[in-house]
Structures are given as C-alpha cells and as structure tokens.
Amino acid sequence: MKLLLTTLNSKYIHTCLSIRYLYSSVKDTCDSYIKEYTINESLDKIYADIYEKNYDIVGFSCYIWNVEQTLKLCSTLKEANPDLIIILGGPEVSFDSLNFINKHSYIDYIIKGEGELVLPKLIDSISKFKKHIEIDGVVYKSNELPPYSDYRYNTHEDIYFIENKDTPPIADLSQIKSPYLYVTEEEIENKIVYFETSRGCTFNCSYCLSSTLKGVRFFPLESVKQDLKKLVVLNAKQIKFVDRTFNSHKEITLALIKFLKEIDNGKINFHFEITAHMLDDEFMKEIKEARYGLFQFEIGVQSTNSKTIKTVNRIDNFEKLSVRVNQIKKYGNIHQHLDLIAGLPYENLESFKKSFNDVFALLPEALQLGFLKMLKGSPIKSQVELFDYRYRNYPPYEVISNKFISAIEILFLKEIEEIVDLFYNSGMFMLSIEYIYINNYNNNGFKLFSDLLAYKNEYYQNKTLSRDDLYKLLHEFYSRICSDETNKIKELIRFDYLRMGRNRVIPLFLRNDLSSITREEAVAWISNDYIKSELGYPNSHPMEIIKKIHVELFEFDIIDYIKTKGNLKNHKAIIAFNYSGEKDFMNKVTFTGGLYEQIKN
Incomplete structure (x- = not known):
C-alpha cells in the first residue's frame, strides 16, 4: 500500500x-x-x-x-x-x-x-x-x-x-512517536514549526474545542527536549508551541524555559500561549535574563467584562495580568501579543470598546482582534438560541450578530481590525502611534483607531494603499488633529519609515531641510570607535561602513525619547540605520545614534 x-x-x-x-x-x-x-x-x-x-x-x-x-x-x-x-x-x-x-x-x-x-x-x-x-x-x-x-x-x-464508538484520549503520551523522527533540514529551515509539550487545557472556555476534554496530559520531558534541540539545529525560524496554556505546570514550564535558553542559537524564536495572571516570580526572573527576541508570548484576554468572562467559563484576573504584562514590557526583550474576541455573550459594542481600551493601555507589541467562531463541537454552540446567535454556516463559522451586538456593529469592528493591523500590529508605526495615543488619546485607543478609520474612509476610500500612502495618511491625520505638533509627528513617522528598511527616496512629505547632513559629517561621526562598534563594524573603514547604512539628522532627540518615553526634546539627533545587518525579531533594522553636537567633538 x-x-x-x-x-x-x-x-x-x-x-x-x-x-x-x-x-x-x-x-x-x-x-x-x-x-x-x-x-x-x-x-x-x-x-x-x-x-x-x-x-x-x-x-x-x-x-x-x-x-x-x-x-x-x-x-x-x-x-x-x-x-x-x-x-x-x-x-x-x-x-x-x-x-x-x-x-x-x-x-x-x-x-x-x-x-x-x-x-x-x-x-x-x-x-x-x-x-x-x-x-x-x-x-x-x-x-x-x-x-x-x-x-x-x-x-x-x-x-x-x-x-x-469514540476513542478515549491517549492517557500515556509516551505511546506516541515523535513527529520529528524523520524530519529533514529542507522541511524545517526558515519555517514556522509547530510543537506541543502537552494536550488538553486547565480551563474550560466554552468557545474552545479544548474544553471538550478534561485535564492536561504531558509528553515525556526528555523526549520533548530532544526534539526541540533537533529543530533548533535544523534552523527552524520559529517554534510555535500549540499548548493551550504553556505555563499550566510550574515545574515543567521552568525546566523548559531554562532548556530553551540553553539551546538558543542566537536567531531562533519560541512562541507560547500563556496565562499571564498565573506567572510567578521565578518564571519572571528566568525570562528577564533571556536574549532579546528569544521568547514571544500570546496572551488571551478575550474580554475585560467580568460577566462575559464568567459566562464563557473563563478564569482570568485582568489586574494581575496587567501587572505581569507591564513588568514584561519593562524588560524590553519579549514580544507580547494580546488577544480580544468580539461577539462573546454580554459584550455589546460599548463593552467591547472598554475591553479594547483596557488592553490597549498596556501597549502590547500586537493587539489581535478576533471574532467568535461557532466551532463544531464547542460548548458555546449549545447557547445559539439562548443568545440569539447568527453565524456563517460554513468555515470559519464566524458570528454575524447576537442579542448584544448587531451585524452592522460587527462589520464596524471588522474595519477597526483592519486599521489596527495596518497601523499597529504591522509594527510600521511603533513610535508615532504610541506618541499620538499617549499625547492625544490617553486611555481611549479605540477612539484613535475609529478616527483613523473615519479619515481613511473619507480621503482614501477607493484607493489601494501603498506603504508610502499609509505613512502619508497618518501624517495628514495627525496634522489635522494637532497642527502645532506637525514637526514632531513628522520626525517620528520618518524614524518609523527608515526602520522598515532601505528606501531609494524618502517621500517629500517626510523630508525636512533642517535635518540635512553632509556625507563628510556622517563619515566623521562613523569614524568614532564606539559608533563603529555599535553598528557592528568595529574593524571596518568608515568609507565601507557608509555603504551599508543610512545616516539621518533629526530635529528632535528621538534616541532619548525611546529610552525614557518622556518629552520629545528639541535637540538635534544623528541616527544611523544599519541596513546590512540582521533585523530584530519585529523585522525592524537596528540603529544607533546620539546628539548632533557629538559629531563636532
């Protein structure tokens, strides 16, 4: 056969x-x-x-x-x-x-x-x-x-x-042969590889298929370690754990975190779904010392409406979750991806806005807006009549409406999802969006993206947006709502633009005559041993380095702003973007810089 x-x-x-x-x-x-x-x-x-x-x-x-x-x-x-x-x-x-x-x-x-x-x-x-x-x-x-x-x-x-008749869940997972017994480097290299250390979930969320099986079963730890080491050696780009709650077992979780740090090859990334309110101090100490970009966390908040959470049988503590998310954010080495689900029971549009604002206030690296799916076999399907659910009867079975939120409101949230993906989750506007939020939309991130959506629909409705169009849109949008800070937002957007990679020409709307720098000044600055080392070329001649980077002068001290998140000071800063080096785990080019006065010394 x-x-x-x-x-x-x-x-x-x-x-x-x-x-x-x-x-x-x-x-x-x-x-x-x-x-x-x-x-x-x-x-x-x-x-x-x-x-x-x-x-x-x-x-x-x-x-x-x-x-x-x-x-x-x-x-x-x-x-x-x-x-x-x-x-x-x-x-x-x-x-x-x-x-x-x-x-x-x-x-x-x-x-x-x-x-x-x-x-x-x-x-x-x-x-x-x-x-x-x-x-x-x-x-x-x-x-x-x-x-x-x-x-x-x-x-x-x-x-x-x-x-x-159905088969019961496999109680002893050691009976299952490794999925990577016969894997080759050709199959794995530079791919996202899925992996599991356990099956089942400690929670019983009614929208999830894992809630149909009780308890958690674990694969033998030594077998797990052996497979993980093999995948790292085979140059996987990312190992994405599909465990429903990776940190459900304290001892196993700590052992694995320590092991993953040991087998780190300097470029691998491990992605987990975790429950943040369950994180303890010992775990936090381990991840604090991890390499930048080694770990990536997906944290399912889903809603901050307590009645909603209780109705879907979810156990969470948003206050404790927030403390841990903020703590991890201060470490500065881990990408955090927080999730919300629209269409849950008792979550009307106003309630969802609050959930969004609560989560966005944590400023995670990504905020994923999902929409409830009536998956085959999920317990929530038994509540279709109770909550008057309307949903697509074909994959992916997404909710159209329920007794708390209308079809037109769901469609509105679909548009918000697109705007959030374009202007936040894409990472293209990391500094500029955060600045606009903190200074103009404090604690109301939903309104920020609603206003962006309204502006896009009014002025770019029938236009296919290029990358440059998106930067121009954001610049125009902010210029209208806060005209006295046009120069600040232009400089932040220009910085975000340059971090995305080498560009042949910087768009006219981002140029600034006050920020020009001569090639001689740039080479002189690069000649500094510290700057050469920071750029990753300690032994290279400045004339060779200049071919691999882009040096730009900014009207404001963006380097200080990134470090302190304080005021954007009106001090000229010189910044070099390293376009020949490796990008960081958020796919941004690395940079270094300082005050413009430094090149005069």
Missing part, C-alpha cells in the same frame, strides 16, 4: 504538526510519504501532483482554513481514480462525522480525534481488505451493517455509513 499524508497549510512558511505525527506512526508499516501544499496553490496543480504519483491511499488533515478546498480536491481525485482510498482527519471532520461522510460519499474513512494509534490499525485493515472496520474512532462506508455492536449508522442509496 502506497500512502500519502498531506494537508493544505495556510501559508508556505507554516508546517503541519498532525501529519508528521501520523507519518511517524505508519512509517515502519507501509510505503508512506508526506507532502504539504498551501491554500494559495492551484488545486489543479495539487491534484496533478497527487494523481501522477499513483498512491493507493491519501490522507488529508482538515481544518477550518482548508476543508472546503480539500473536499474539492478529494472529489476530483476520486473522479479520476475511483479505486483511490481517501481518509480524512482533523478537527473539522471529527464532529458530526456520520453526516459528513454521508454528505461527501467520495470520502472512504474519517478518523475522529487523536489518530496516532488509530491510523496504523486502519491501514492494516485496509491492506487486508477487511470488509468491516472494528476500530474505535473510525467512520466508514459499507454495503451491510457490521456484525459487532457499539456503532451508529445511517444509510443512503443502499450504502451504510458506520460510525464506531
């Missing part, structure tokens, strides 16, 4: 964890292969690539982002080769599987839930041409009802669709 395990990732840079687990589970028992595609590729080309390899069995991992395209692909493959056996697995087919296989009769088998121990048994049964598949967790087609009990079924046109 020739088996292909595959999926359609959302982006090329992503990798799929589930099919690697499955590949490791069957690699020694059949002629198996693994291949990843993306939802952005031509389905015709994917179909041709699979069909031409003459597989006997193809297994697809299905998620909300790929299930519709996967089904089209499966239908085409089955038409081309009726003898091809198609297996589906993943969260998008693990619920209501019986109706799903009935509706899509070109699917031969569905594996519900965890498949690492089920797939080898299924492949063995298929290879032995067994008529009835008495394997827990399997849904399949048959011309007759099976002789065993403990199954459900329905029928259509003389075909029986059989759903065997």
Whole structure:
C-alpha cells in the first residue's frame, strides 16, 4: 500500500504538526510519504501532483482554513481514480462525522480525534481488505451493517455509513512517536514549526474545542527536549508551541524555559500561549535574563467584562495580568501579543470598546482582534438560541450578530481590525502611534483607531494603499488633529519609515531641510570607535561602513525619547540605520545614534 499524508497549510512558511505525527506512526508499516501544499496553490496543480504519483491511499488533515478546498480536491481525485482510498482527519471532520461522510460519499474513512494509534490499525485493515472496520474512532462506508455492536449508522442509496464508538484520549503520551523522527533540514529551515509539550487545557472556555476534554496530559520531558534541540539545529525560524496554556505546570514550564535558553542559537524564536495572571516570580526572573527576541508570548484576554468572562467559563484576573504584562514590557526583550474576541455573550459594542481600551493601555507589541467562531463541537454552540446567535454556516463559522451586538456593529469592528493591523500590529508605526495615543488619546485607543478609520474612509476610500500612502495618511491625520505638533509627528513617522528598511527616496512629505547632513559629517561621526562598534563594524573603514547604512539628522532627540518615553526634546539627533545587518525579531533594522553636537567633538 502506497500512502500519502498531506494537508493544505495556510501559508508556505507554516508546517503541519498532525501529519508528521501520523507519518511517524505508519512509517515502519507501509510505503508512506508526506507532502504539504498551501491554500494559495492551484488545486489543479495539487491534484496533478497527487494523481501522477499513483498512491493507493491519501490522507488529508482538515481544518477550518482548508476543508472546503480539500473536499474539492478529494472529489476530483476520486473522479479520476475511483479505486483511490481517501481518509480524512482533523478537527473539522471529527464532529458530526456520520453526516459528513454521508454528505461527501467520495470520502472512504474519517478518523475522529487523536489518530496516532488509530491510523496504523486502519491501514492494516485496509491492506487486508477487511470488509468491516472494528476500530474505535473510525467512520466508514459499507454495503451491510457490521456484525459487532457499539456503532451508529445511517444509510443512503443502499450504502451504510458506520460510525464506531469514540476513542478515549491517549492517557500515556509516551505511546506516541515523535513527529520529528524523520524530519529533514529542507522541511524545517526558515519555517514556522509547530510543537506541543502537552494536550488538553486547565480551563474550560466554552468557545474552545479544548474544553471538550478534561485535564492536561504531558509528553515525556526528555523526549520533548530532544526534539526541540533537533529543530533548533535544523534552523527552524520559529517554534510555535500549540499548548493551550504553556505555563499550566510550574515545574515543567521552568525546566523548559531554562532548556530553551540553553539551546538558543542566537536567531531562533519560541512562541507560547500563556496565562499571564498565573506567572510567578521565578518564571519572571528566568525570562528577564533571556536574549532579546528569544521568547514571544500570546496572551488571551478575550474580554475585560467580568460577566462575559464568567459566562464563557473563563478564569482570568485582568489586574494581575496587567501587572505581569507591564513588568514584561519593562524588560524590553519579549514580544507580547494580546488577544480580544468580539461577539462573546454580554459584550455589546460599548463593552467591547472598554475591553479594547483596557488592553490597549498596556501597549502590547500586537493587539489581535478576533471574532467568535461557532466551532463544531464547542460548548458555546449549545447557547445559539439562548443568545440569539447568527453565524456563517460554513468555515470559519464566524458570528454575524447576537442579542448584544448587531451585524452592522460587527462589520464596524471588522474595519477597526483592519486599521489596527495596518497601523499597529504591522509594527510600521511603533513610535508615532504610541506618541499620538499617549499625547492625544490617553486611555481611549479605540477612539484613535475609529478616527483613523473615519479619515481613511473619507480621503482614501477607493484607493489601494501603498506603504508610502499609509505613512502619508497618518501624517495628514495627525496634522489635522494637532497642527502645532506637525514637526514632531513628522520626525517620528520618518524614524518609523527608515526602520522598515532601505528606501531609494524618502517621500517629500517626510523630508525636512533642517535635518540635512553632509556625507563628510556622517563619515566623521562613523569614524568614532564606539559608533563603529555599535553598528557592528568595529574593524571596518568608515568609507565601507557608509555603504551599508543610512545616516539621518533629526530635529528632535528621538534616541532619548525611546529610552525614557518622556518629552520629545528639541535637540538635534544623528541616527544611523544599519541596513546590512540582521533585523530584530519585529523585522525592524537596528540603529544607533546620539546628539548632533557629538559629531563636532
């Protein structure tokens, strides 16, 4: 039997964890292969690539982002080769599987839930041409009802669709082979690699599929360490932990944090979902000493409305969370990504604005606006009638409205999400947006982005915005609301612009005659041993260094402002942007600088 395990990732840079687990589970028992595609590729080309390899069995991992395209692909493959056996697995087919296989009769088998121990048994049964598949967790087609009990079924046109009883969660995760037993550097290098140290969650949030399984199970720590070290050696760009709460077990979390610091190769980044209010002092001490950019935290706030939090069975303490987020921010070495969800119970538009303002006041590196999804199998689906939910009946099942928030208000928040992504989460305006918020919109970040949205809709409604357009838009916007500080915001926007990378020409609206500097002055300044060292070229000649950097004079002391977040002082500053060096973990070029008077000394 020739088996292909595959999926359609959302982006090329992503990798799929589930099919690697499955590949490791069957690699020694059949002629198996693994291949990843993306939802952005031509389905015709994917179909041709699979069909031409003459597989006997193809297994697809299905998620909300790929299930519709996967089904089209499966239908085409089955038409081309009726003898091809198609297996589906993943969260998008693990619920209501019986109706799903009935509706899509070109699917031969569905594996519900965890498949690492089920797939080898299924492949063995298929290879032995067994008529009835008495394997827990399997849904399949048959011309007759099976002789065993403990199954459900329905029928259509003389075909029986059989759903065997569910498999319990795998209690001992040491039974599962590592997903990275056979991985190569070609698969991993410069990719986002997904990883888990545990399964399950300590919480029971009603909008999450993890709430359907109680308790947390952990993989053996030494096996976890071995795999992580291997992935770092293979030059993964980022290792993204999919543990629902990475810090749910204090001792394991500390052991892993210390280990990740030990195997740091100077460029790897580890991303975790954490619960900030559970962080203790010992954990904080460990991360404080970590390399800049080594760790990245995703913190799910979701809402600061206490009634909302209680209704969705979430346990949180925003006051404690805020203390820890602010503490981490002061460390200056960790990217924090905070999440909100629109469409939750008891969260009307005004309540959501408050939640937004509460979270934005912490000034995380990113604030993600998500929208409630009525996922198959999630407990919140039982509350559809109670809260009058309207939602899309196709992936990703996003909420359209409920009794607390209208469809037009949800659409408004969709526009706010876009503006927040463009002007905040993109990192393109790190200094300028923060300055505008602190000085003009203190404690009302939602109004800042609402006003930006209104300005964009009035003056740039039908225009496809380039990067330069976005900088121009922000400059015009601030010039209108605070005309007496036009020079300050122009200088901050120019700094943000230059940190994004080398540009052939600085736009006219960002130029300033007062900030010109001669090449001779720049070379003289670069000749300073300290500046050469700061730029990363301690032994290079200034005339060589000048080719790799860009030196700019600013009317205000931006370096002091970055360090102190105090007043923007009217002192000229000289700043060098290093365009040939490595960018930081937020994809910004490094820089160094000081007061202009220094070059005269």
